[in-house]
Amino acid sequence: MTRASNRPPVVPPEAALPSYLRAGYTLRSWLLTTDHKRIAILYLVSISFFFLIGAIAAALIRLELLTPAGDLLTNDGYNRAFSIHGIIMVWFFLIPSIPNTFGNFLIPLMIGARDLAFPRLNLLSWYIYVVAGLITLYVVLSGGVDTGWTFYTPLSSVYANGAVVAAILAVFISGFSSILTGLNFIVTVHKLRAPGMTWGRLPLFVWSHYATSIIFVLATPVLAITLLLVAAERLFGIGVFDPALGGDPLLFQHLFWFYSHPAVYIMILPALGVISELITSAAHKRIFGYWFVAYASIAIAVIGFFVWGHHMFVSGQSYYASAIFSFLSIAVAVPSAIKVYNWTATLYKGDIELNAPLLYAMGFIGLFVAGGLTGLMLAMLAIDVHVHDTYFVVAHFHYIMVGGTVTAFFGAMHYWWPKITGRLYPEAWARASALVILVGFNVTFFPLFLLGYEGMPRRYHVYPESFQVLQVISSCGALLLAAGYLLPVAYLGWSLFRGAKAPANPWGATGLEWTTSSPPPKHNFIEQPVVERGPYDYPISDPLSRSND
Amino acid sequence: MSPGFQLWPAAASQHAREVDLLIGSFGAMVWLLSLPVFLLMGFFAWRYRRGRAANRRHRPNRNIWLETSWSAIPFTLTMVFYVWATGLFLDLQHPPANAMTIDVVAKQWMWKFQHPEGAREINDLHVPVGTPVKLVMTSQDVIHSLYLPAMRIKQDVLPGRYTSEWFTADRTGVFPLRCAEFCGADHAVMGGRLVVMSPARFAEWLAANDGGALSPAERGAKLYRESGCAACHDRAANGLAPSLEGLFGTRVQLADGSVRTADEQYLRDSLILPNSAVTAGYRPIMPSYANTFGPDEIAALVAWMKTSGGSRPQ
Numbered sequence: 001m002t003r004a005s006n007r008p009p010v011v012p013p014e015a016a017l018p019s020y021l022r023a024g025y026t027l028r029s030w031l032l033t034t035d036h037k038r039i040a041i042l043y044l045v046s047i048s049f050f051f052l053i054g055a056i057a058a059a060l061i062r063l064e065l066l067t068p069a070g071d072l073l074t075n076d077g078y079n080r081a082f083s084i085h086g087i088i089m090v091w092f093f094l095i096p097s098i099p100n101t102f103g104n105f106l107i108p109l110m111i112g113a114r115d116l117a118f119p120r121l122n123l124l125s126w127y128i129y130v131v132a133g134l135i136t137l138y139v140v141l142s143g144g145v146d147t148g149w150t151f152y153t154p155l156s157s158v159y160a161n162g163a164v165v166a167a168i169l170a171v172f173i174s175g176f177s178s179i180l181t182g183l184n185f186i187v188t189v190h191k192l193r194a195p196g197m198t199w200g201r202l203p204l205f206v207w208s209h210y211a212t213s214i215i216f217v218l219a220t221p222v223l224a225i226t227l228l229l230v231a232a233e234r235l236f237g238i239g240v241f242d243p244a245l246g247g248d249p250l251l252f253q254h255l256f257w258f259y260s261h262p263a264v265y266i267m268i269l270p271a272l273g274v275i276s277e278l279i280t281s282a283a284h285k286r287i288f289g290y291w292f293v294a295y296a297s298i299a300i301a302v303i304g305f306f307v308w309g310h311h312m313f314v315s316g317q318s319y320y321a322s323a324i325f326s327f328l329s330i331a332v333a334v335p336s337a338i339k340v341y342n343w344t345a346t347l348y349k350g351d352i353e354l355n356a357p358l359l360y361a362m363g364f365i366g367l368f369v370a371g372g373l374t375g376l377m378l379a380m381l382a383i384d385v386h387v388h389d390t391y392f393v394v395a396h397f398h399y400i401m402v403g404g405t406v407t408a409f410f411g412a413m414h415y416w417w418p419k420i421t422g423r424l425y426p427e428a429w430a431r432a433s434a435l436v437i438l439v440g441f442n443v444t445f446f447p448l449f450l451l452g453y454e455g456m457p458r459r460y461h462v463y464p465e466s467f468q469v470l471q472v473i474s475s476c477g478a479l480l481l482a483a484g485y486l487l488p489v490a491y492l493g494w495s496l497f498r499g500a501k502a503p504a505n506p507w508g509a510t511g512l513e514w515t516t517s518s519p520p521p522k523h524n525f526i527e528q529p530v531v532e533r534g535p536y537d538y539p540i541s542d543p544l545s546r547s548n549d
Numbered sequence: 550m551s552p553g554f555q556l557w558p559a560a561a562s563q564h565a566r567e568v569d570l571l572i573g574s575f576g577a578m579v580w581l582l583s584l585p586v587f588l589l590m591g592f593f594a595w596r597y598r599r600g601r602a603a604n605r606r607h608r609p610n611r612n613i614w615l616e617t618s619w620s621a622i623p624f625t626l627t628m629v630f631y632v633w634a635t636g637l638f639l640d641l642q643h644p645p646a647n648a649m650t651i652d653v654v655a656k657q658w659m660w661k662f663q664h665p666e667g668a669r670e671i672n673d674l675h676v677p678v679g680t681p682v683k684l685v686m687t688s689q690d691v692i693h694s695l696y697l698p699a700m701r702i703k704q705d706v707l708p709g710r711y712t713s714e715w716f717t718a719d720r721t722g723v724f725p726l727r728c729a730e731f732c733g734a735d736h737a738v739m740g741g742r743l744v745v746m747s748p749a750r751f752a753e754w755l756a757a758n759d760g761g762a763l764s765p766a767e768r769g770a771k772l773y774r775e776s777g778c779a780a781c782h783d784r785a786a787n788g789l790a791p792s793l794e795g796l797f798g799t800r801v802q803l804a805d806g807s808v809r810t811a812d813e814q815y816l817r818d819s820l821i822l823p824n825s826a827v828t829a830g831y832r833p834i835m836p837s838y839a840n841t842f843g844p845d846e847i848a849a850l851v852a853w854m855k856t857s858g859g860s861r862p863q
């Protein structure tokens with residue numbers, strides 16, 4: 001990974017300006033910073049913390065499921081474990097994961113800006129996230145919540161015993177952090193692009209974050225209102241969802257999934273952007289079909305708003321509606337498929353460095369394809385009637401959320417690590433960890449597809465003995481997966497202090513973020529960059545190949 | 550190792566086998582579409598790895614035709630399966646007219662089944678083989694979902710509303726019956742057995758289990774007399790309230806101008822939400838029984854109104 005760039009990089013002299021990391025050493029200089037790069041680090045630290053808590057809950061779940069009896073946890077204990085696992089992983093890890101760390105760090109660098117459009121708003125959104133996170137911790141400590149992350153009514157609004165209102169409040173507040181981030185990104189992309197940075201020269205990472213931001217801004221308010229209504233019913237008996245009070249329980253599901261299906265794309269679109277960067281950089285080649293890939297992100301964001309009913313095929317909604325939602329859900333798979341085919345085509349005739357980020361990216365593609373295609377199966381009405389609310393669904397969305405988003409997160413972490421920290425990571429270890437994660441992931445989650453088709457409903461801590469073999473395999477896989485996730489923590493931690501110093505452009509990549517020093521100075525660029533070419537204009541270096549067109 | 554380890558669930562209806570065939574064939578197609586991606590990805594990564602001499606001239610950067618076709622062809626293929634799956638699903642929405650109707654009431658954390666002949670059972674459900682069975686379901690508290698894996702069907706069971714599902718078992722045996730929608734503390738153990746019996750054995754079972762209990766229709770007749778319905782509905786001649794005799798299955802002209810068929814849903818609505826469907830020519834004085842009757846009683850009244858053209862008790 002030390003291969004030098006072919007294009008003379010516009011690297012500022014190392015000593016010219018202190019890096020953003022050295023712009024101040026006090027706690028105050030971090031907590032009151034408005035530098036998007038530092039805020040990204042603040043986010044990284046806090047979402048890692050919540051990932052850990054969510055993972056502990058997952059460990060409890062997998063331990064309990066080792067035996068068919070409910071021996072480790074009580075029924076309530078188990079219900080609280082999976083509820084907190086879901087709430088934390090969705091709202092406190094996955095949703096902010098890539099956008100608030102890598103998006104925050106990279107968007108200004110990629111478009112040649114000094115910062116996001118509203119630096120103080122950016123800091124505010126982190127504080128809002130922290131407040132919401134603290135309330136979630138209160139929920140955990142005060143005994144938890146037993147509604148599942150979906151808060152279905154009237155269970156949540158009337159019957160559940162846990163700290164439902166506090167949990168709702170936490171999610172409600174965290175939504176404002178999402179909205180502010182989305183707003184900030186949209187304005188930044190519109191207003192702060194460097195001279196020459198036309199829409200057609202935007203890196204695909206930026207395109208996918210732009211699409212994500214649209215969802216942030218349009219969908220999150222719906223969730224906020226819905227949750228408030230649940231709280232109103234629970235606290236004041238205002239009948240909205242409970243039929244005993246004249247409400248309609250399905251109304252909740254419609255509102256909830258109107259947000260939560262697009263939220264799936266909040267979680268996956270940024271990952272798709274990461275993969276486009278990783279593939280082109282490793283292949284040293286222009287992306288195949290730039291516009292198809294860019295517009296696919298927008299198409300996913302838009303169509304994603306019209307498929308929520310696929311969560312409700314057996315809920316009692318009209319079957320005409322089900323037939324239409326089924327069709328639209330198949331349609332939304334098309335832009336995702338385009339991306340996968342285009343990435344593959346990008347590798348054709350590339351100059352491919354088989355580095356760890358590429359391994360992560362290829363692992364991502366495999367798992368994303370598996371998750372996406374099982375999603376198509378779920379969109380088929382007659383199949384869904386059987387496997388809805390079973391482990392099949394659990395497996396499907398973990399392939400997308402964990403196999404997809406988390407793998408991309410790790411890929412991004414390796415690829416931009418030199419830029420963020422100014423250090424190189426140990427490549428051999430990184431390749432090994434990518435493999436361990438890929439294997440561990442499949443051992444953990446593939447058996448769940450079989451369990452689901454065999455008819456094991458989700459959210460069961462007691463189950464028939466015939467399911468035990470697969471559950472045990474899955475729990476063993478989880479152990480391997482945990483090792484795979486801990487490995488990078490160890491060697492990246494080592495690299496932070498001992499790793500070799502990174503040059504400005506260790507990958508020989510073409511993105512603007514690689515033209516400034518590693519780590520970048522406080523205001524990113526010494527001189528205002530001027531953009532003259534596309535984001536993936538790799539020159540040809542191999543003697544056997546001359547033309548790049 | 551655990552006893553009874555199995556990789557494929559038992560199938561006990563024609564529908565179940567069709568769903569198996571559907572997922573099998575769709576699975577095969579999905580492999581066909583994704584395998585080239587995996588193979589090519591690996592092949593390209595190896596063949597064009599850095600430092601290896603390879604022809605890298607004339608690199609394509611876009612190809613509209615290629616990109617359109619690799620979106621359109623898989624989409625079209627998938628549409629074939631869409632039609633197939635939707636067809637199977639629509640069958641599930643239309644139970645045969647001769648289906649045997651069993652009333653189901655769910656509550657945290659048990660299933661109550663009421664057979665038309667009077668037998669009642671909890672958590673276990675006995676049905677005869679070869680007979681279409683329709684479950685008409687409601688919940689007394691939160692949302693549950695009645696899941697019969699061997700039939701490949703499930704349907705959510707909601708409070709304040711009736712939903713239904715149906716199946717025709719085509720082999721005898723004992724199959725699981727589970728709750729699929731998370732419903733609180735004991736969700737995981739809210740289940741029992743679906744026992745499919747030969748018609749003869751089923752008849753024996755029914756005889757042994759109705760224990761002289763009144764059938765739902767008989768209990769309905771009793772409720773009709775004892776809960777004051779008769780006070781209005783027996784005086785149809787005075788124009789106070791319509792006669793319920795022979796009502797089931799007829800077309801009813803409503804005060805808002807629309808026409809509805811007096812099916813089970815209509816009868817239930819008349820009891821729970823009388824003002825949602827006021828019969829033309831009558832004043833909306835029928836009280837709502839939503840808070841008076843539980844789902845059991847409503848089911849009994851509906852059963853009574855359905856029988857023998859509504860033979861009115863004297």
Ligand SMILES: [Cu+2]
Nearest residue numbers: 261264308311
């Ligand atoms: Cu969805």
Ligand SMILES: [Cu+2]
Nearest residue numbers: 728730732736
């Ligand atoms: Cu349940």
